[in-house]
Amino acid sequence: MGLVQMLKSQFVLHLLMVYVFMASGVIVNLLQLCTLPLWLVSKQLARKVNIRLGYSIMSQMVALLEWWSATECTLYTDPKSYPLYGKENAIVVLNHNFEIDFLCGWTFCERFGVLGSSKVLAKKELAYVPVIGWMWYFLEIVFCKRRWEDDRKTVAESLQNLHDYPENFWFLLHCEGTRFTPKKHEISMQVAESKGLPKLKYHLLPRTKGFWVTVQNLRGNAAAVYDSTLNFRNNEAPTLLGLLNGKKYHADLYVRRIPLDTIPEGEADCAAWLHKLYQEKDSFQEHYAQTGRFPGPIKSPPRRPWSLINWLCWSCLLLFPLFLLFARLVSSGSTVTIATTVAFCIAVSVGARWMIGQTEIDRGSSYGNKEVSINNN
Numbered sequence: 001m002g003l004v005q006m007l008k009s010q011f012v013l014h015l016l017m018v019y020v021f022m023a024s025g026v027i028v029n030l031l032q033l034c035t036l037p038l039w040l041v042s043k044q045l046a047r048k049v050n051i052r053l054g055y056s057i058m059s060q061m062v063a064l065l066e067w068w069s070a071t072e073c074t075l076y077t078d079p080k081s082y083p084l085y086g087k088e089n090a091i092v093v094l095n096h097n098f099e100i101d102f103l104c105g106w107t108f109c110e111r112f113g114v115l116g117s118s119k120v121l122a123k124k125e126l127a128y129v130p131v132i133g134w135m136w137y138f139l140e141i142v143f144c145k146r147r148w149e150d151d152r153k154t155v156a157e158s159l160q161n162l163h164d165y166p167e168n169f170w171f172l173l174h175c176e177g178t179r180f181t182p183k184k185h186e187i188s189m190q191v192a193e194s195k196g197l198p199k200l201k202y203h204l205l206p207r208t209k210g211f212w213v214t215v216q217n218l219r220g221n222a223a224a225v226y227d228s229t230l231n232f233r234n235n236e237a238p239t240l241l242g243l244l245n246g247k248k249y250h251a252d253l254y255v256r257r258i259p260l261d262t263i264p265e266g267e268a269d270c271a272a273w274l275h276k277l278y279q280e281k282d283s284f285q286e287h288y289a290q291t292g293r294f295p296g297p298i299k300s301p302p303r304r305p306w307s308l309i310n311w312l313c314w315s316c317l318l319l320f321p322l323f324l325l326f327a328r329l330v331s332s333g334s335t336v337t338i339a340t341t342v343a344f345c346i347a348v349s350v351g352a353r354w355m356i357g358q359t360e361i362d363r364g365s366s367y368g369n370k371e372v373s374i375n376n377n
């Protein structure tokens with residue numbers, strides 16, 4: 001292990017990084033709260049301010065991936081579609097197998113200049129995650145309870161609100177609805193069988209209702225669906241803790257641009273279209289497993305310096321007073337103050353560990369894990 005790698009694996013450095021992320025995150029959340037009156041005066045200005053504030057949080061995690069761990073992200077895509085990325089609104093359909101797939105998504109958003117405005121159909125539980133979930137509230141993220149009876153109206157309404165959104169956005173949909181586990185896969189393939197659908201090897205059976213409602217409500221607003229398939233070299237299972245320890249991964253993303261007006265309007269036809277898409281995605285993953293690459297040419301956008309600059313600015317701003325405080329604390333010699341500070345540090349690390357836990361598949365939800373009564377009618 002080299003010296004730099006050894007440094008990157010030091011817990012005390014992780015603690016400092018977590019401190020910068022959490023402290024800057026709370027400051028940004030408070031600034032976002034201050035924009036509430038602005039929504040009444042100028043909704044578009046409030047949105048633009050929040051896009052930049054959100055960028056300031058999300059890009060720190062992107063910097064962790066791009067600059068701290070130096071993870072490489074390769075894009076396989078058609079060179080004719082490439083110039084449109086970041087220049088139009090799009091619905092992104094992505095497989096959900098990896099603990100850091102959200103972060104790879106953010107990285108591509110950053111490289112195409114749409115990070116602050118990126119959107120997702122996210123499970124409601126994520127709205128309560130400190131910093132990220134609170135930030136999402138101001139970025140008009142669409143939340144769902146994963147109960148169609150409850151979601152059909154709220155999701156459609158939230159999507160309609162995006163019609164006058166002032167900047168280009170990508171709306172991410174993990175149609176599988178939950179992350180891949182062998183048990184969830186087995187159960188969803190029983191559902192596939194009962195519906196007479198071909199089995200998938202690398203994906204769960206997609207839930208089609210969210211996709212249909214998204215396409216219907218973003219017609220005339222989004223130009224295309226970006227069918228995106230992600231995998232990692234050498235069968236790696238990347239983790240957020242791995243990134244924090246400075247581990248370098250290599251992500252490969254295959255993106256096909258599909259014009260939105262080619263997608264069927266009716267619910268049943270749209271669902272059949274999505275099932276076919278997932279069969280194709282499965283064949284791309286098979287190709288990857290066999291050859292170690294996706295089909296088509298590589299056209300990768302380079303990483304940009306902004307995420308690193310933002311991260312360094314926050315670090316300078318927040319670490320300097322921390323060190324001053326620390327020096328005063330040690331010189332004061334007060335046991336009570338020192339004990340309070342230590343307790344505070346422990347609380348922050350426990351909180352951060354809980355947040356990191358939200359990304360871990362082993363701690364994932366039981367959604368899609370329960371045997372379903374299969375009705376063939």
Ligand SMILES: CC/C=C\C/C=C\C/C=C\C/C=C\C/C=C\C/C=C\CCC(=O)SCCNC(=O)CCNC(=O)[C@H](O)C(C)(C)COP(=O)(O)OP(=O)(O)OC[C@H]1O[C@@H](n2cnc3c(N)ncnc32)[C@H](O)[C@@H]1OP(=O)(O)O
Nearest residue numbers: 102105118120122123146147148172177188205207209210
């Ligand atoms: C150039 C570069 C391009 C790309 C770069 C890549 C990405 C960048 C883009 C943007 C980045 C932005 C943000 C990223 C940041 C963070 C994101 C992180 C995570 C958040 C993600 C999540 O939270 S995923 C979970 C929430 N989302 C979803 O669930 C979406 C999918 N789900 C749906 O659409 C659902 O339909 C629903 C949620 C709307 C409703 O849920 P419900 O459970 O009620 O579903 P259904 O009604 O659909 O289910 C019943 C039907 O399903 C059948 N069934 C039953 N059991 C199963 C089973 N085990 N598997 C499959 N199907 C099952 C059942 O038979 C019913 O069938 P019907 O025929 O009646 O439909």
Ligand SMILES: CCCCCCCC/C=C\CCCCCCCC(=O)OC[C@@H](O)COP(=O)(O)O
Nearest residue numbers: 017018021060061064102178179355356364365
């Ligand atoms: C710059 C240094 C920063 C270090 C500190 C990092 C601390 C922040 C840690 C985590 C931020 C939380 C991000 C949450 C995003 C999780 C997205 C996700 O993948 O959700 C899972 C959901 O789709 C499906 O859930 P289930 O599979 O059904 O369960």
